[in-house]
Amino acid sequence: MFTGIIEEIGIIRAVRRGVHSSVLSIEAENVLSDLKIGDSVAVNGVCLTAVSVSASGFSADVMHETLDRSTLGALAPGSRVNLERAMSANGRFGGHIVSGHIDGPGVILKTRRDDNAVWYTVETAPAQMHYIVEKGSIAIDGISLTVAEAGETWFSVSVIPHTAASTTLGGKKSGDPVNLETDLLGKYVEKLLCSRPAPIESHLTMEFLAQHGF
Secondary structure: OEOOOOOEEEEEEEEEEOOOOEEEEEEOOHHHOOOOOOOEEEEOOEEEEEEEEOOOEEEEEEOHHHHHHOOHHHOOOOOEEEEEEOOOOOOOOOOOOEOOOOOEEEEEEEEEEEOOEEEEEEEOOHHHHOOOOOOOEEEEOOEEEEEEEEOOOEEEEEEOHHHHHHOHHHHOOOOOEEEEEOOHHHHHHHHHHHOOOOOOOOOOOHHHHHHOOO
16 A cells, blocks of 8 residues: 655666566666665556565566556666655654555646646546546556546646655656546445445235234
8 A cells, every 4th residue: 555655756777578578677876765675666557576686776577458458568778767666654644545456547638737736647547537526636657646626527636846756747748548446435435335235025924013013
């Protein structure tokens, strides 16, 4: 589990591609302080497992499903990525519940400055928009943000200078793809409401109650 509060920007140093998979080698600093093989790290919002750790970075396998669902397949040496370690049990929950399981891609339609903030408008498929609500939470490339506006095929977020400077979002422009993870709680609530079993037929009648003194 993650919070969407980015710890640092890492640099892709190497990409080893397989037929339908890849191995990313990522230069990092802050996330290495207690990182061990087998630990989870969100890379641009995608939960990956560290398979090797060195003094200057770590490597992670990326499987076929992940490449299909995210923008990680477009990464190349020199690409900048948002990094966050899994939340510790004694940590502050500064963002929102982020699983690191990407729902699908979005594309930045436009940006505009609003005094000290920057607005980003993102287009995505109706399947993603179904779970995106105004003032709800959204993770864009792993960054915990609040939906300020929402239409049928787009939504907007307003980003403060610290977030823009501390993440890769500050360098994004119109046409750039991003990873999106919608609200996990909304998906579970919908699943439970739509899959409730049919009510059990009761044989309890007023006549039965009267016969037994009720």
